[in-house]
Amino acid sequence: MTLEATNTSVLRLPSTNGRSPETTEPPTLTELAxxxxxxxxxxxxxxxxxxxxAKLVPVESADELQSDGVGFAGYAAGAIGQVPKDxxxxxxxxxxxxxxxxxxxxxxxxxxxxxxxxxxxxxxxPRIILEKALAAAAEKGLTVKVGAEIEYFLVxxxxxxxxxxxxxxxxxxxxxxxxxxxxxxxxxxxxISSAMNxxxxxxxxxxxxxxxxxxxxxxxxDEALVTADRVMTLRYLISVLAEQRGMTATFMPKPFxxxxxxxxxxxxxxxxxDRAAFPDAGDPRGLGLSDLAYSxxxxxxxxxxxxxxxxxxxxxxxxxxxxxxxxxxxxxSPRHATYGGNDRTHYLRVPDSxxxxxxxxxxxxxxxxxxxxxxxxxxxxxxxHLDPGAPGxxxxxxxxxMTLLHAMxxxxxxxxVTAALDAAGPGVAEYFTSLKRExxxxxxxxxxxxxxxxxxxxx
Numbered sequence: 001m002t003l004e005a006t007n008t009s010v011l012r013l014p015s016t017n018g019r020s021p022e023t024t025e026p027p028t029l030t031e032l033a034x035x036x037x038x039x040x041x042x043x044x045x046x047x048x049x050x051x052x053x054a055k056l057v058p059v060e061s062a063d064e065l066q067s068d069g070v071g072f073a074g075y076a077a078g079a080i081g082q083v084p085k086d087x088x089x090x091x092x093x094x095x096x097x098x099x100x101x102x103x104x105x106x107x108x109x110x111x112x113x114x115x116x117x118x119x120x121x122x123x124x125x126p127r128i129i130l131e132k133a134l135a136a137a138a139e140k141g142l143t144v145k146v147g148a149e150i151e152y153f154l155v156x157x158x159x160x161x162x163x164x165x166x167x168x169x170x171x172x173x174x175x176x177x178x179x180x181x182x183x184x185x186x187x188x189x190x191x192i193s194s195a196m197n198x199x200x201x202x203x204x205x206x207x208x209x210x211x212x213x214x215x216x217x218x219x220x221x222d223e224a225l226v227t228a229d230r231v232m233t234l235r236y237l238i239s240v241l242a243e244q245r246g247m248t249a250t251f252m253p254k255p256f257x258x259x260x261x262x263x264x265x266x267x268x269x270x271x272x273x274d275r276a277a278f279p280d281a282g283d284p285r286g287l288g289l290s291d292l293a294y295s296x297x298x299x300x301x302x303x304x305x306x307x308x309x310x311x312x313x314x315x316x317x318x319x320x321x322x323x324x325x326x327x328x329x330x331x332x333s334p335r336h337a338t339y340g341g342n343d344r345t346h347y348l349r350v351p352d353s354x355x356x357x358x359x360x361x362x363x364x365x366x367x368x369x370x371x372x373x374x375x376x377x378x379x380x381x382x383x384x385h386l387d388p389g390a391p392g393x394x395x396x397x398x399x400x401x402m403t404l405l406h407a408m409x410x411x412x413x414x415x416x417v418t419a420a421l422d423a424a425g426p427g428v429a430e431y432f433t434s435l436k437r438e439x440x441x442x443x444x445x446x447x448x449x450x451x452x453x454x455x456x457x458x459x
Contacts, residue, residue: 133375283353
């Protein structure tokens with residue numbers, strides 16, 4: 001992760017059509033679409049589970065989309081806090097997120113939306129929850145910037161339906177950074193890289209990760225909401241472009257028991273206007289951080305167990321954080337709430353004085369919720385002037401939750417993280433933990449092949 005921020009966009013906005021600079025207004029959705037040869041717009045919102053939902057809107061109806069939004073039966077969409085009798089969920093577009101994606105289909109674009117119900121922002125909408133968290137930071141004079149590392153596996157199913165690596169030659173014991181494995185996936189990786197750079201995101205690296213069939217693609221950091229939108233957009237792009245090549249891109253945290261799991265590491269920093277708030281050359285602890293940065297770290301560590309319920313939100317997530325070994329020899333997944341310098345074994349890594357890297361999140365994490373909850377935890381640390389102790393400290397009591405059920409218990413008992421989820425309205429945290437507990441018990445009640453193998457003739 002580099003430190004050069006960019007707000008550059010290759011998107012060419014329409015001209016002012018003869019209007020003077022003093023009276024220039026932001027372009028409308030129709031103008032954005034016409035200027036980019038867009039014929040159809042995906043109006044996208046995200047559920048609490050991280051599912052992207054959309055309606056395809058022709059450019060001829062862009063004005064109506066901008067003014068009135070587009071309606072959805074929220075219960076049918078999934079985890080969005082509705083029941084069948086509820087009124088429509090209306091998605092209103094945020095024009096700043098307008099993104100042409102002709103590399104998916106010619107003339108296609110998407111725009112991220114904020115769901116409303118009966119004219120009011122819907123409190124169960126993850127994007128709105130993040131907006132509330134960022135507003136709380138702004139009240140303290142702080143801007144949150146975030147970079148995200150997007151990891152995933154490229155897989156296929158064999159004739160028996162078993163999951164396998166899409167590249168059948170990707171079999172080495174330590175495939176990480178292998179130039180040959182990267183080259184065989186050249187067309188896929190470069191199509192994603194070119195898409196990001198066409199959009200002005202600043203893709204700066206694409207690599208083979210630690211597991212066979214696992215890759216990571218990075219883009220430069222930006223303001224938190226921009227990055228969260230881009231994570232959702234990139235997951236969509238990766239999934240669709242992989243599918244077009246006969247592969248499945250999965251962000252599942254642990255698709256293979258003997259391989260490294262898939263993370264979504266978040267690089268976070270706070271800013272006062274244009275000034276970075278983390279660096280302090282006089283830091284006696286040697287990491288070059290300010291007191292504010294240490295308090296932010298202290299807040300995240302203090303709420304780490306509850307945060308894991310949002311950062312690692314599936315049953316499968318705890319196969320990743322609970323792993324003790326992999327074929328390559330390392331899991332790269334933190335098991336304790338510790339922090340330190342440029343050391344990837346910690347929950348919070350401090351690679352330099354400008355940022356902290358939160359390594360507890362995985363590929364199933366909803367980026368809006370993950371960032372919102374983490375910001376709330378960090379701000380609580382600032383409010384309470386928490387001291388995280390010396391770098392590298394960590395004791396057995398700092399162990400992260402062992403299962404999704406443990407994580408939900410921790411989340412439900414943490415007033416700061418629950419308040420972050422409830423920031424736009426009450427009931428979200430209770431709804432989320434209830435869904436996740438149900439998910440755990442559905443899994444727990446399923447008889448697995450492991451049980452058959454171990455118990456069928458054991459007694």
